[in-house]
Amino acid sequence: MVETTSAKPKAATRQISIEGSATPAHVVQVLGTDSVTLGHGMTTHIARQIIQIQPSSAYLIGTDTNIAPLHLEQLQNALVAALAEIGSTARVHAYVIPPGETTKTRETKAMIEDWMLENKLTRDSCILALGGGVIGDLFGFVAATFMRGVPVFQIPTTLLAMVDSSIGGKTAIDTPAGKNLIGAFHQPRHIFMDLAYLRTLPRREFVNGMAEVIKTAAIWNEDDFTLLENGAEEILGLSADNSSSSDSKRKSEHDLQLLIQVVLGSIQVKAHVVTVDEKETGLRGLLNYGHTVGHAIEAILTPELLHGECVAMGMVREAEIARHLGYVNDVVIGRIVRVLQAYGLPVSTEDKKVLQLAPGKHCSVDQLLDIMRVDKKNQGDKKRMVMLSGIGSTYEPKASFISDNVIRKILSPAMEVEAVEKSGAVKEVKISVPGSKSISNRALVLAALGSGVCRLEGLLHSDDVQVMLDSLQKLVGIKYTWEDNGDTLVVEGGAGKLQVPHSEIYLGNAGTAARFLTTVCCLVRAGEGKITTVTGNSRMKQRPIGPLVDALSSNGCDLAYLESQGCLPLAIKPTGLKGGHVKLSASISSQYVSSILLSAPYATNPVTLELVGDAVVSKPYIDMTISMMKSFGIHATQDASNENIYHIPQGVYTNPKEYLIEADASSATYPLAYAAITGTKVTVTNIGANSMQGDAEFAVKVLRPMGCTVEQTATQTTVQGPARLAPIPSIDMETMTDAFLTASVLAACASTGVAGEKGVTKIHGISNQRVKECNRIAAMVEQLAKFGVHANELPDGIEIHGVAGDPKSALKTPEGGVFCYDDHRVAMSFSLLACARGSGSKSVILEKKCVEKTWPAWWDALENILGGKVHGVDLTGHGAAGYKSSK
Numbered sequence: 031m032v033e034t035t036s037a038k039p040k041a042a043t044r045q046i047s048i049e050g051s052a053t054p055a056h057v058v059q060v061l062g063t064d065s066v067t068l069g070h071g072m073t074t075h076i077a078r079q080i081i082q083i084q085p086s087s088a089y090l091i092g093t094d095t096n097i098a099p100l101h102l103e104q105l106q107n108a109l110v111a112a113l114a115e116i117g118s119t120a121r122v123h124a125y126v127i128p129p130g131e132t133t134k135t136r137e138t139k140a141m142i143e144d145w146m147l148e149n150k151l152t153r154d155s156c157i158l159a160l161g162g163g164v165i166g167d168l169f170g171f172v173a174a175t176f177m178r179g180v181p182v183f184q185i186p187t188t189l190l191a192m193v194d195s196s197i198g199g200k201t202a203i204d205t206p207a208g209k210n211l212i213g214a215f216h217q218p219r220h221i222f223m224d225l226a227y228l229r230t231l232p233r234r235e236f237v238n239g240m241a242e243v244i245k246t247a248a249i250w251n252e253d254d255f256t257l258l259e260n261g262a263e264e265i266l267g268l269s270a271d272n273s274s275s276s277d278s279k280r281k282s283e284h285d286l287q288l289l290i291q292v293v294l295g296s297i298q299v300k301a302h303v304v305t306v307d308e309k310e311t312g313l314r315g316l317l318n319y320g321h322t323v324g325h326a327i328e329a330i331l332t333p334e335l336l337h338g339e340c341v342a343m344g345m346v347r348e349a350e351i352a353r354h355l356g357y358v359n360d361v362v363i364g365r366i367v368r369v370l371q372a373y374g375l376p377v378s379t380e381d382k383k384v385l386q387l388a389p390g391k392h393c394s395v396d397q398l399l400d401i402m403r404v405d406k407k408n409q410g411d412k413k414r415m416v417m418l419s420g421i422g423s424t425y426e427p428k429a430s431f432i433s434d435n436v437i438r439k440i441l442s443p444a445m446e447v448e449a450v451e452k453s454g455a456v457k458e459v460k461i462s463v464p465g466s467k468s469i470s471n472r473a474l475v476l477a478a479l480g481s482g483v484c485r486l487e488g489l490l491h492s493d494d495v496q497v498m499l500d501s502l503q504k505l506v507g508i509k510y511t512w513e514d515n516g517d518t519l520v521v522e523g524g525a526g527k528l529q530v531p532h533s534e535i536y537l538g539n540a541g542t543a544a545r546f547l548t549t550v551c552c553l554v555r556a557g558e559g560k561i562t563t564v565t566g567n568s569r570m571k572q573r574p575i576g577p578l579v580d581a582l583s584s585n586g587c588d589l590a591y592l593e594s595q596g597c598l599p600l601a602i603k604p605t606g607l608k609g610g611h612v613k614l615s616a617s618i619s620s621q622y623v624s625s626i627l628l629s630a631p632y633a634t635n636p637v638t639l640e641l642v643g644d645a646v647v648s649k650p651y652i653d654m655t656i657s658m659m660k661s662f663g664i665h666a667t668q669d670a671s672n673e674n675i676y677h678i679p680q681g682v683y684t685n686p687k688e689y690l691i692e693a694d695a696s697s698a699t700y701p702l703a704y705a706a707i708t709g710t711k712v713t714v715t716n717i718g719a720n721s722m723q724g725d726a727e728f729a730v731k732v733l734r735p736m737g738c739t740v741e742q743t744a745t746q747t748t749v750q751g752p753a754r755l756a757p758i759p760s761i762d763m764e765t766m767t768d769a770f771l772t773a774s775v776l777a778a779c780a781s782t783g784v785a786g787e788k789g790v791t792k793i794h795g796i797s798n799q800r801v802k803e804c805n806r807i808a809a810m811v812e813q814l815a816k817f818g819v820h821a822n823e824l825p826d827g828i829e830i831h832g833v834a835g836d837p838k839s840a841l842k843t844p845e846g847g848v849f850c851y852d853d854h855r856v857a858m859s860f861s862l863l864a865c866a867r868g869s870g871s872k873s874v875i876l877e878k879k880c881v882e883k884t885w886p887a888w889w890d891a892l893e894n895i896l897g898g899k900v901h902g903v904d905l906t907g908h909g910a911a912g913y914k915s916s917k
């Protein structure tokens with residue numbers, strides 16, 4: 031592997047002062063000469079420089095009808111004045127075309143050329159491309175071929191054109207076969223980037239350019255990437271139509287310096303890369319990160335979606351391909367996704383924004399692969415794309431060859447899982463599972479509320495944690511940095527300082543984040559008249575939060591339901607939490623209890639929390655909360671005479687220097703169950719009896735009674751599956767509710783060993799699983815039936831009638847595929863049942879992406895570590911009606 035990371039070079043740069051501008055400009059070298067001037071308010075300078083660098087008989091400004099009314103006259107006047115200053119009689123012309131990619135054609139090029147010929151422009155003329163990427167590419171290409179080539183100056187007016195297309199001399203037009211397929215390398219004489227132009231750039235266009243800035247940082251420089259991660263709100267505030275920033279604020283020196291830092295960092299990389307590899311024989315190909323998939327998406331979604339938006343989606347997919355190939359881990363994907371989302375860029379073609387902007391358009395995998403066939407980076411029929419090896423580094427110093435099979439697997443919405451063939455000797459597989467969702471989200475709340483710096487090691491990188499990180503950034507204003515290639519997150523706590531966020535707190539379908547942060551939002555005191563909106567996805571808007579809201583309201587907090595009673599979204603006023611005696615009903619979710627516990631130290635008075643009503647569920651999670659609060663310096667205690675009463679002292683969490691997050695015991699149930707269901711041996715190397723998670727007992731309490739050989743040490747768990755799984759007549763899984771789905775698919779394969787007799791397993795204590803990511807009990811009954819397994823609901827659980835005899839012959843093909851109800855645990859559990867089917871059989875698991883809630887790399891782990899076989903399938907298009915998504 032070629033490490034391209036350490037202190038990678040950027041192009042040489044010097045500062046100059048510009049007449050009439052208070053801000054010094056930066057001059058960047060490309061191909062050994064001063065080629066880019068980046069400054070603010072430089073029209074006069076630009077005009078004088080152009081006529082000095084390139085004395086000509088005529089100057090033709092090429093622009094479009096969007097830019098012309100804003101900037102053309104000013105530039106024309108400046109040129110005329112500059113020419114007059116030196117007594118030149120050179121002509122100044124303008125050619126204005128309609129805006130947009132659709133004009134970047136052979137026809138427009140011919141029209142411009144004919145006009146130039148008619149107007150007697152000669153070889154000593156010069157073209158000035160004033161506009162975005164289309165103008166730069168098109169007028170650049172006109173310049174490349176007019177009279178065998180005339181000089182061109184690039185004057186980009188969009189962020190995208192500044193950081194990307196204006197540098198490097200690529201010029202082109204589009205043809206029906208694809209974008210930029212006909213063109214030439216024609217280096218500009220100079221590129222003038224006047225940041226004042228960005229003041230008129232709409233926010234969406236600004237964000238469009240940020241996609242390329244993010245891309246460049248991702249392949250080249252982690253520090254630049256960190257700046258983008260932490261500065262999203264501020265950087266977005268620099269866009270023109272940002273309502274919260276007035277014109278005067280935008281023009282402030284600090285903002286301008288930040289903008290210069292962001293743009294300069296990016297163009298220095300591009301300038302360096304172009305200098306090393308002008309004609310793109312290797313290194314320059316790295317700038318195409320995200321573009322192989324991105325261009326294919328763009329070909330379908332243009333003009334509704336912009337180039338940067340498509341590249342953003344491409345970056346995520348290409349990073350996922352790198353993860354599948356083992357080059358990067360979840361941390362990298364998490365950071366890429368989070369930073370793109372922070373700037374409002376779409377990260378998947380299923381993104382709400384994409385569906386709104388391009389309704390009715392669909393990117394089928396076959397179509398995407400087909401479009402990729404004409405990518406310029408391809409060698410013959412071999413596709414190439416840029417593989418990251420970390421943030422700021424790439425696997426090769428050029429684009430890598432990737433097989434269609436791999437691309438299909440990552441792009442497909444569904445996964446086909448092959449049955450696992452039993453081989454003779456059992457070999458042991460070792461696997462470490464990702465960090466605990468529950469512990470990650472608690473640790474983040476604690477560290478953000480605490481004082482001092484905390485290094486969180488082993489954090490989970492998944493959707494649920496992502497929404498927590500984003501929200502804390504907004505609520506507490508904390509900044510993060512990553513160490514050890516992203517394995518450690520360094521959080522500087524706010525010591526209880528909180529603010530009403532500028533935008534809504536969106537928590538997807540993360541129960542922990544939604545519940546924990548509802549109380550944190552009540553803690554906010556400053557910001558009278560302002561409101562925090564807490565919301566989630568459509569399922570989260572159905573999941574109950576009423577008991578928590580009731581408890582907080584009775585304590586003087588002001589929360590209002592914005593849609594349905596008892597559910598998100600909520601409007602929360604910054605009242606602070608009064609404290610004292612708080613009564614709470616916790617029979618639906620223990621997360622309500624953890625929520626109040628976590629925030630209680632910051633109440634005005636010490637909190638006594640009394641749990642009332644029916645029995646409390648998921649008690650191990652409450653113990654986990656108390657134990658973690660202790661690690662952060664606050665000792666909550668259970669009342670000596672009433673175990674339903676907790677006393678929480680006031681205080682501020684003291685951040686431990688380091689906090690190690692346990693691996694996820696619920697996730698560990700899947701590889702362990704894989705051993706159980708396939709009769710193989712699996713060791714989960716990072717979950718053992720020492721864990722504070724209830725689900726860590728799954729192996730001992732569920733797998734062992736089912737006939738597995740289980741060895742559990744303090745830190746790891748090994749399971750050897752039996753020849754036949756035995757049913758468990760009755761088991762209470764109240765302390766490990768999330769693991770009941772895993773147990774259910776095992777129970778489906780369990781039999782008594784008596785011919786023709788079905789083994790029945792009854793799971794109790796899990797009734798609140800009806801209000802999780804979906805109604806999980808109903809979901810299991812429905813989907814098990816597709817495999818020919820009968821199950822029925824119990825008031826507090828599920829009864830499963832295992833197939834009599836060998837599951838290999840008894841389990842049927844789940845016709846229409848397994849619906850996952852957008853529930854990660856349904857998807858992971860049924861992917862195991864698919865492994866247990868007869869030789870050669872294949873089962874389709876729809877909505878494969880839902881695993882990203884807690885284990886984004888599950889499919890990679892199933893195939894690359896456990897030894898399962900999976901294939902990407904895209905059932906949309908043919909027979910799609912049968913595959914309705916539950917979303």
Ligand SMILES: O=C(O)C1=C[C@@H](OP(=O)(O)O)[C@@H](O)[C@H](O)C1
Binds near residue numbers: 541618619624647651
């Ligand atoms: O506090 C936590 O981290 C969790 C508590 C449990 O929820 P309930 O208390 O609602 O059962 C569990 O299902 C969830 O995945 C995580």
Ligand SMILES: C=C(OP(=O)(O)O)C(=O)O
Binds near residue numbers: 541542768803855884
């Ligand atoms: C129920 C779950 O999640 P949450 O309640 O945190 O959304 C889960 O992970 O299974």
